[in-house]
Structures are given as structure tokens and as C-alpha cells.
Amino acid sequence: MTDPLCLDDASDIRKRFWAIADDVTYLNHGSFGPTPLPVQEAQRQWSQRLASNPMNGFVRELDVEVERAKARLAAFLKCSPTDLLFIENATTAMNVVAASFELKPGDEVLFNDHEYGAVRRIWERACQAAGAKLVTATLRPFHEPGDVIEPLLEAVTPRTRLAILSHVTSATATVFPIRALIAALAEREIPVVVDGPHAIAMQDFSLGELGSAFYCASLHKWLCAPLGTGFLHVAPAWQSKIRAPMLSWGRPIAGRDASWQDELRWQGTRDPSRYLAVTAAIELMESFGLEHFRQRGFSLALEARAMLEDLLKTKATAPADLAWSGTMVAVPLPPGNIPSAADADPVQMGLWNEARIEAPVMVWNGIRHLRVSCHLYNDRQDLRLLESTLKSLRGRCW
Ligand SMILES: Cc1ncc(COP(=O)(O)O)c(C=O)c1O
Structure with missing residues (x-):
């Protein structure tokens, strides 16, 4: 049988490009992506260059190089580099937005029941501090875009100031109809903060045109850049509102005009090598072919879904087509006790203890979901091992 997407065996690519331990079946790229070897090497070289003369690095050289790396990222994301800022991760970016967005008593921030728990905490605190209210829309089971759009619009009131939306949700691994959502909310003059860590590389979109x-x-995550790399993109109309929650010098770097980014670009002395290695990650993913990566990951995730739905006798939350699903899938586990800590989940622990499989169990809406991520180093052998291990856990863990 032909295997054009090489789903059967990824051992060669895994060995050449990743340093994942031999005995580990890694099905959790969605939480913590292992950094590929060429990206580790690029970061090491930048770090070494910095160590060879930190004064030269910080004062003369690396600022220019970071701008170059950011321009490369902007080209990848299809947006203007002047709207884009390197930042440590999505969490830091979201905290900057929450610290910058002016909320008044009685204002409402629109949320929904598929958002990431840490993001909820960030906005709960921001709302509490301002006397504002976090309004959570309950979305309908997903069949068509209206199942997301309509419940959100029904929750809009004259006091709604902002909406927070995932591009791809975490626990339910669902791709939201983000363009349509942003457009529908724009008609009501509600700006949107997109929480997008899973979308980068997984989804083909133009950030500059998203709205x-x-x-x-x-x-x-999916782009495979070093841990501790992320970005904040701010549309020009909102840039003057941005305030750094943590202050450092806050002035323009020599020779450059003042910008909304100045306070955030220099946050005390840090090693910029991880940002400089983002270029290596983009080049690596482009050398594999982004369409190949997406198609292959989607196809493998579809196979994972079919196997899990059959074994667990449940249905994944996201419909099985490209509009709703990407390179990961989350399938509900049959009802069982919800453990107090995620790492104490008997299925997650059983997979690890019995077969060295890393796959997270996440609780969404009171139901445990097993999430399987499919990057280029995953293959059908991983799914077969997952299936046989789950079969051996059946009866003991659910
Ligand atoms: C939807 C979503 N938002 C935000 C985050 C936070 O990302 P990070 O920990 O890289 O800041 C995650 C992490 O898994 C996520 O899945």
C-alpha cells in the first residue's frame, strides 16, 4: 500500500531532527513541543556569540539581529513587523493585554466555555480589579460556524468591551471559525484578543488581515521554536494603549523612533538567543513543507480519532474536517472520577507507567478528555502502542 504522507514510520525524521528519548512515545506536542536539534544548535550558537562579548552583543549587535529575526517571523505570519513584538509566551502576551486594556466598573469581557484555564484566571483578575464582569457564553455542540458565533453574539450586551477567543482550543482541540467571529464582533464594535498558540504553523492564515x-x-508549540518564545501582535489602532506590566528602561533603542514596543522590548538583561533561533525553526518547518506538515498531522489525528472513538465509545468535540480540526484531537474518556491533580489522572499515569506514552488527560466541562498531538515525528506505530496500552488499561482506569 502506498503511504505518500509517510504515516507508517517516522523513525528516520524523529532520529535526524529530534532528541526525544528512545523509549518515549511523545504524543503531547500541543503542550510542550520538543525543540528540534537544528533549532537547539542555532540557539546555542547565538548564545555562544553573545558570551564571546556581551557588551558588543547587547549594545551593538543583537538588537539588530533580533529585529531581523522578527522581520522573518512577520513574513512567516504575513503581517507588518511594526505590529509584532517577540515576547516569552502566550501567557506573557495575554498578561500585557490585560494590564493595558482599560476596563471600567460595569464593563463586560466576553469569554466562552472552551477557553484556556490560565487565560480565564488572567481576565478574572483584570475584571475584578476594575469592577468589570467576565461573561462566559456556553457554546453549542459544533456542527457549523453558527454554533460558536450565535451563542457569543447572544451574550453581547451594550456593556461588552472586549472578547477573548482561542484560535484553536486547548482541551477540546477545536479550530474556531476565527475570521467569521472577529468580523461578527467587529460589526458590534467589539475588539477581539485572540489566544493563538496552537494556530502558529498548524493553521494557514494571514495575521495582518485577520482583524x-x-x-x-x-x-x-507547533512551529518548534525554542521554549520561551512567543509574540504579541497589536493592531495599529491599539498600540498606544499598550503598557508594560513590568518596567525597565522603556526608551527607544539607539537610533530608532519611539514605538509602542519600547517598554516591552527591553525587560532587563536577558539572553535573546531563543528569539534569534526562531528563524531556524521557521526554516526547518518550511524545509519539511508546511502543507505537508498540516496534511500529515491532520491525517494522523483523524486516524487517532477513529481509533479512540471506537475504543472509548465517545465522540470528539471537534468535527472531523479541516475547518474544525488540525494536528491534534481530543476525545472524551468514559465517565470516571476526576482526580484532584492532572498528573494523577489514572489514564495519563497508566499510559506513562505501562508504555512510556506521553498524552495528557484534560478536564473540560467536567469530562476528562484524552488529547493526542501529531507532529512530524509521530506515526501509526505510536497510535498502535496507544491503542494496545489503552486496551490494557480498560477496566482498571475507566
Ligand atoms: C489555548 C492556550 N492558550 C494559552 C496557552 C499558554 O501557553 P504558554 O504556556 O506557552 O504561555 C496554552 C498552552 O497550552 C494554550 O493551549
Whole structure:
């Protein structure tokens, strides 16, 4: 049988480009992506160059290089580099937005029941501090874009000031109809903050044309950049509002005009090598072929979904087509006790203890979901091992 997407065996690519331990089946790229070897090497070289003369690095050289790396990222994301800022991760970017967006008593921030828990905490605190309210829309089971759009619009009131939306959700691994959502909210003059760490490389889109007011992302997920790399994209109309929650010098770097980014670009002395290695990650993913990566990951995730739905007798939340699904899938586990800590989940622990499989179990809406991520180093052998291990856990863990 032909295997044009090489789904059967990824051992060669895994060995050549990743340093994942031999005995580990890694199905959790969605949480913590292992950094590929060429990206590690690029970061090491930048770090070494900095160590050879930090004064030269910080004062003369690396600022220019970071701008170059950012311009490369902007080209990849299809947006203007002047709207884009390297930042540590999606969490930091979201905190900057929450610290900058002016909320008044009685204002409402529109949320929904598929958002990431840490993002909820960020906006709960921002709303509490301002006397504002976080309004959570309950979305309908997903069949068509209206199942996301309509419940959100129904929750809009004259006091709604901002909406927070995932591009791809975490626990339910669902691709939201983000363009249509932003457009529908724009008609009501509601700006959108997109929480987008899973979308980068997984989704083909033009950030400059998306219409979001703010876009927060991590690059250490599907793009495979070093841990601790992400970005904040701010539409020009909102740039003057941005305030750094943590202050340092806050002035323009020599020779450059003042910009909304100045306070955030220099946050005390840090090693910029991880940002400089983002270029290596983009080049690596482009050398594999982004369309190949997306198609292959989607196809493998579809196979994972079919196997899990059959075994667990449940249905994934996201419909099985490209509009709703990408390179990961989350399938509900049959009802069972919800453990107090995620790493105590008996299925997650059983997969690790019995077969060295890393796949997270996440609780969404009171139901445990097993999430499987499919990057280029994953293959059908991983899915077969997952299937046989789950079969051996059946009866003990659910
Ligand atoms: C939807 C979503 N938003 C935000 C985050 C936070 O990303 P980070 O930990 O890289 O800041 C995650 C992490 O998994 C996520 O899945």
C-alpha cells in the first residue's frame, strides 16, 4: 500500500531532527513541543556569540539581529513587523493585554466555555480589579460556524468591551471559525484578543488581515521554536494603549523612533538567543513543507480519532474536517472520577507507567478528555502502542 504522507514510520525524521528519548512515545506536542536539534544548535550558537562579548552583543549587535529575526517571523505570519513584538509566551502576551486594556466598573469581557484555564484566571483578575464582569457564553455542540458565533453574539450586551477567543482550543482541540467571529464582533464594535498558540504553523492564515485587535501566541508549540518564545501582535489602532506590566528602561533603542514596543522590548538583561533561533525553526518547518506538515498531522489525528472513538465509545468535540480540526484531537474518556491533580489522572499515569506514552488527560466541562498531538515525528506505530496500552488499561482506569 502506498503511504505518500509517510504515516507508517517516522523513525528516520524523529532520529535526524529530534532528541526525544528512545523509549518515549511523545504524543503531547500541543503542550510542550520538543525543540528540534537544528533549532537547539542555532540557539546555542547565538548564545555562544553573545558570551564571546556581551557588551558588543547587547549594545551593538543583537538588537539588530533580533529585529531581523522578527522581520522573518512577520513574513512567516504575513503581517507588518511594526505590529509584532517577540515576547516569552502566550501567557506573557495575554498578561500585557490585560494590564493595558482599560476596563471600567460595569464593563463586560466576553469569554466562552472552551477557553484556556490560565487565560480565564488572567481576565478574572483584570475584571475584578476594575469592577468589570467576565461573561462566559456556553457554546453549542459544533456542527457549523453558527454554533460558536450565535451563542457569543447572544451574550453581547451594550456593556461588552472586549472578547477573548482561542484560535484553536486547548482541551477540546477545536479550530474556531476565527475570521467569521472577529468580523461578527467587529460589526458590534467589539475588539477581539485572540489566544493563538496552537494556530502558529498548524493553521494557514494571514495575521495582518485577520482583524484581531491583539493576538497572543507561543512559538514553542507547533512551529518548534525554542521554549520561551512567543509574540504579541497589536493592531495599529491599539498600540498606544499598550503598557508594560513590568518596567525597565522603556526608551527607544539607539537610533530608532519611539514605538509602542519600547517598554516591552527591553525587560532587563536577558539572553535573546531563543528569539534569534526562531528563524531556524521557521526554516526547518518550511524545509519539511508546511502543507505537508498540516496534511500529515491532520491525517494522523483523524486516524487517532477513529481509533479512540471506537475504543472509548465517545465522540470528539471537534468535527472531523479541516475547518474544525488540525494536528491534534481530543476525545472524551468514559465517565470516571476526576482526580484532584492532572498528573494523577489514572489514564495519563497508566499510559506513562505501562508504555512510556506521553498524552495528557484534560478536564473540560467536567469530562476528562484524552488529547493526542501529531507532529512530524509521530506515526501509526505510536497510535498502535496507544491503542494496545489503552486496551490494557480498560477496566482498571475507566
Ligand atoms: C489555548 C492556550 N492558550 C494559552 C496557552 C499558554 O501557553 P504558554 O504556556 O506557552 O504561555 C496554552 C498552552 O497550552 C494554550 O493551549
